[in-house]
Amino acid sequence: MSISSGLSANEVPALVVSSQDDPNVLERAAAEDYSLHIVPLSWRSSRLSVSMAWFGLMSAMFWVVVGSTVTLAVGTIDTLIGIALSAVSYGAINSVVSRYAAKTGTSVSLFSRALFGRAGSAFAAALFGVTITYYVVAEGAIVASALHAYLPALPIALCALIVVVYQAPLAMRGVSTWLDKINGVLLPLYLIGLVGSVVWAIVRYGYSNDWLTYEPEGAADLGVPGWWFAYTVYMGVWVVTMMAWDFARFGRPEDAKFNGRVTFGTPFYVMTLLVNAVVGIFLAHTIEIEGALSEESAILGIVSLMGFWGLLWVVVSQTRVNSGNFYLASTNVQNFFARAFNLTLPRVFWLGVVAVVVYVMMLTNVLTWILQALSYQGVIIVSWVAIALTHILVASRGIFPHVPPAEFRPGRVPSINPAGVFAWGASSLVGIMMVAFRGASGAVWAPPVSCVLAAGLYGIALRYSKPSWFTLDRPFDPRDEVADPWESRVQCHRCGDSYIAYEMDRDPSAGHQAICLACASNAPSFLRAAELEAAAHRPV
Secondary structure (H helix, E strand, C coil): CCCCCCCCHHHCCCCCEECCCCHHHHHHHHHHCCCCCCCCHHHCECHHHHHHHHHHHHHCHHHHHHHHHHHHHHCHHHHHHHHHHHHHHHHHHHHHHHHHHHHHCCCHHHHHHHHHHHHHHHHHHHHHHHHHHHHHHHHHHHHHHHHHHHCCCCCHHHHHHHHHHHHHHHHCCCHHHHHHHHHHHHHHHHHHHHHHHHHHHHHHHCCCHHHCCCCCCCCCCCCCCHHHHHHHHHHCCCHHHHHHHHHHCCECHHHHHHHHHHHCCHHHHHHHHHHHHHHHHHHHHHCCCCCCCCCCHHHHHHHHHHCHHHHHHHHHHHHHHHHHHHHHHHHHHHHHHHHHHCCCCCHHHHHHHHHHHHHHHHCCCHHHCHHHHHHHHHHHHHHHHHHHHHHHHHHHHCCCCCCCCCCCCHHHCCCCCHHHHHHHHHHHHHHHHHHHHCHHHHHHHHHHHHHHHHHHHHHHHHHCCCHHHCCCCCCCCHHHHCCCCCCCEEECCCCCCEEEHHHCEEEHHHCCEEECHHHHHCCHHHHHHHHHHHHHHCCC
C-alpha cells in the first residue's frame, strides 16, 4: 500500500501500451530528433550513419586556426607534441562517454540531471548551447573571412550574412535524417581539398622543413614546457566531449564498442586534431602572404594560393562542421528554455534565434580572441567532463551502491543535487579565478587544476552523499509495469503521444496517469505532487 496515495498497484490507471512507434512522434522526430526525449532503439542509426554525421567535426577549420595560433606561442614541435597527447586524451574520454550515451539514450542536458538535479541540468544545457554558439560564430567567421579575401568588394558584414543564411537551414533536420547524408556527400570533397592544398603549396613554393622547426621570436615565458601549454589549450576544447555525447546517443547499443574505439575514439582525433594542425601550420609557414603570421594566416593563405578552389574547400569544410554545430546549439538552447522557463517551442524556432545571435557576434573580430575565450569557458567544461566521468565510473562499477547510473526523469530526481552542484561550482570558480588573476601561468594551469579538483570533490561528495540527493523514491514506476521498457510505448495523458516506457512516469497530480518526459519537465503541478509523494513515501 502506498503511504502517499492510499492506492495499491492494481488500483492505479492501466497503462495504454503499444509495441510500435507513434506516427505523430515519428513525424516530429524528423526535425526535433527526440531533442526533449530519450532516443528509442528504433531511431538509432548504423555505424556508418553515426560516423558520417559526427565526422563533420573533422573538417572544422577551427582546428587549423587553433594549431597555427598555438604555434605562434610555443613553436611547431611543442605544439605537435601537445596535440598528440590531446588526441589520446580525447579518445580515451570520449570512448567512455559515447558508450554510456548509447546505453542510456540521454542527451547532455538529461544526463546532467543525475549530476546536478533538475535546476543544475538547465545550467548545463545553457552552457553547452552558448559554447557551441561561440563555435558556430568562429567557424562562420572563417568562411566570411575567406569570402571577403576572395571578393574584397563585398563588405565583411554581407559576407557574414551570406554565411548564416546558407548554413543555418542545413540544421533544420536531424542527425539520422539529414546530417549524416550531407556530411557523407561532402567528405570526399573535404579530403581532396586537404591533400590538394598541401600539394598545391609544394608545387608553387617548394618544400622546406622551416615550418617544422619554427620557433617564435621573443616568445613569452610561460613558466611551463611549450607542449604542456599546447595540451592545456586543447583542454579548453573539451566541449567536444559534450558534442560527442549528443551524437553518440543515436548509436545502436550493439555498435557501442566500435563507435567508442573508432568513431569517437583516438583514431578520429588523430585526424581531427593532429592532421588538421599539421596542414594548417605547414600552409601558414609555406604560403607567402602580406604581413606577419596571424591566427588567419592559414585561411588567407589557402584563398591566396588556390583562388576559387581554395574558397570552395573552406566553404565545404565549414558547411560540414557548422551544420552539426547549428544543430547542437539549437537543441541545447531549446532544452534550456524548456527546462528553465517552461517555454516549449519547436527546435526550428530556436535555430532561427541562434542564427540571429551568430550573425551579430560574427560582426566582431572573433578570430583574434580565440585563446582567451577558450581559457574561460574551458575550465567550466573541463569540470563538467571530470564530474561526468567520475559519476560513470562510480555508478557503473557500483563503488557506492546508493549512487544510481543515470536517473533523469524530472519526477524522480531532486531539484538540486548538492554533490554535483558543489563540485562543479567550486572547481569552476577556482579555475576562473586562476585565469582572471594569475596571468599566463594561471591560464595554463586552470584547466588541469579544475579537472582534478572537480573529480576529487565529486568523489568525496559521493562517499558521504545520501540517496535522496540523486533520486526521489516514489511508487508506481511504468518501467516495472511493462515487459521491456525500451520496446513498450506508453501513451502520455497530457500530450496524447506514446513514448518508450523507459522515459515515462506516473503523474500523482492527475490520478497517477502516465506522463512523458517532456510533459513532466514542463508541468509544475506534476513536479510539486511528485515531491510531496516522495516525502510521504519516505520511510519513517
